[in-house]
Amino acid sequence: MEVYVRLNDSSDKDYAFQFSQTDTINNKVRSIFTTDSRKIGQKITLSDLMVIRPSIFHEYEPIDYYKSTHPGYMTEGGCLLFHYSAGKDENLEKLDYNKPLIDQMWPGQLIVPKWKKSNKYVSIYALIILIWLYTDLPDVISPTPGNSITNTLSKILIPILENRLNQKDMAAKLREEIQPNYNSVGAQWAFFALHIFKIIFITLFFHFALANPFSFNPIKMYKIRNVDLNQKNEKIKNLLANLGWIGARRATYDDYQTNFYDYTVKKYGGVVQAYRAGAIKTAAAPGFILNAGEGFQSPLDERFTADTFKRIDEENPKFILSEEYFIELENNLKELLDDAEGDIGKMNTEIRRFRRYGMYEPSEKLKHIVEVRKAIYQKDKEIEEAKKTSDKKRD
Numbered sequence: 001m002e003v004y005v006r007l008n009d010s011s012d013k014d015y016a017f018q019f020s021q022t023d024t025i026n027n028k029v030r031s032i033f034t035t036d037s038r039k040i041g042q043k044i045t046l047s048d049l050m051v052i053r054p055s056i057f058h059e060y061e062p063i064d065y066y067k068s069t070h071p072g073y074m075t076e077g078g079c080l081l082f083h084y085s086a087g088k089d090e091n092l093e094k095l096d097y098n099k100p101l102i103d104q105m106w107p108g109q110l111i112v113p114k115w116k117k118s119n120k121y122v123s124i125y126a127l128i129i130l131i132w133l134y135t136d137l138p139d140v141i142s143p144t145p146g147n148s149i150t151n152t153l154s155k156i157l158i159p160i161l162e163n164r165l166n167q168k169d170m171a172a173k174l175r176e177e178i179q180p181n182y183n184s185v186g187a188q189w190a191f192f193a194l195h196i197f198k199i200i201f202i203t204l205f206f207h208f209a210l211a212n213p214f215s216f217n218p219i220k221m222y223k224i225r226n227v228d229l230n231q232k233n234e235k236i237k238n239l240l241a242n243l244g245w246i247g248a249r250r251a252t253y254d255d256y257q258t259n260f261y262d263y264t265v266k267k268y269g270g271v272v273q274a275y276r277a278g279a280i281k282t283a284a285a286p287g288f289i290l291n292a293g294e295g296f297q298s299p300l301d302e303r304f305t306a307d308t309f310k311r312i313d314e315e316n317p318k319f320i321l322s323e324e325y326f327i328e329l330e331n332n333l334k335e336l337l338d339d340a341e342g343d344i345g346k347m348n349t350e351i352r353r354f355r356r357y358g359m360y361e362p363s364e365k366l367k368h369i370v371e372v373r374k375a376i377y378q379k380d381k382e383i384e385e386a387k388k389t390s391d392k393k394r395d
Contacts, residue, residue: 001102002355004082004250005032005111008209009054011084014110016246016355023244025065025097029111032243033061042242043235054115055209057122062113066092067105071295073253074319074373076286078366079329079358080108080295081256087112106303106321109296110250125206129199136195138188145180154178248355253287256357260286263360288377294319312369319373332363 001021007013019028031040035047046052053060070091072080085091092112095104105111132149139145154174161171183191205211214220240247251259264283268274274283298306298321308325311318333354340346353360362370 001105001107002246003101003105003107003109003111005029006087006113007052008212009087009113009115010209011082011087011252012249014082014250016248016250018244018246019101021102022100023102024100025095028101028244029065030061033113035060040239040242042239044239046239046243046245049236051212051214053212055212056206057117057125058115059118059121063116064114065095065097066112066114067095068110068112069093069297071290071292071297073289074287074295074370075256075358076260076282076370077357077359077362078370079354080290081253081287081358082110082250083289084253086110104300106296106298106300107326125203129203133195133199136192138185138192139180139183140185140188146178151178246355248352251356257284257286259357260360288374290319290373295321298322308369309365312372317372317376319369328363328365329359332359332361332366335363336361 002016002018004014005017007015017029017032023029032046033052034040034045037043037045037048047060068082068086068091070083070086070088072086073083075081083091087110095101095111134142135148135152155178158171158174161167161174181188202211239245261283264279265271265274268277268279271280274280302320302322304323306320306322306324308320308322309328311320311322333350336350337347340350359366
């Protein structure tokens, strides 16, 4: 069974992993996040190769594991993408760590780890920043004036300029500038204010993970730069096989919309042709959000008894997951692979696209599901818009 696992606590990092019928959180999913290679019988861990934690202020391993129960976003091909709110607390259900994942989740569902802020790393960062701030205190109030980092570097550079580069005038200028109170009091405070803004800016970058470095340790950085990061590397090959790593990343809705639009335009031979075929409107806003009780909220205990295709044609249509549905997806994908006529490149492209975006050329049964369910979505949307218009007129 393929399941997606969220790395970095980011909706852009939902990666596919393949788990067996007996795999659990304890014996498999924790292996993805462990920092101790001995626990998984490997020479390296995934955290030795890439950044997994949300930011430098978090622990290296999650504290809890949940599954997302948001119904999902249905694509034009009858597949499910994760909604942007899939990782919010109201859409999460804690997993049983010892129970097989196949008994707790639907294929393609999302596991969301919960991370804890690290007091240790926050304290280390705060200490470094405070020391940096202290060294840049204005000379008029600093107990050790003239000892900023810039001045310290200048003190190292001065003898080099004088004795090796024969730049005595430049050295003299630098020596003058590093004297305490060289700048006016106003200038000292202005520079210090700029320094504070600079630190706030850097801290926000780290907090929101706009900068999430692999490590600040130069030795670690040197080692990772010299690692052959591909599956020909025996250590990496064994690790990825042990973890069940697929390498496919599930698309967000925005990624899907852009890719599906490009695919549609190319399929019809241009924007004009796609417009004439009536496909542009769908390509510009493909798919729709499912309601409660549908998609990933389908009852797991009815997996082998429910029928997706019968349920969609009942008086109150709903899109529910079932074994019948996944068999249809598998058969549909096999047909598309057969159409590749043995071209390995086309086959791999089709499989990667399916894992990332879902189906682009659905079977008639899948098309029917989308048509019926989309008609309900559009009707609900019209009712909601009419209600909003009515409320505005009333106000």
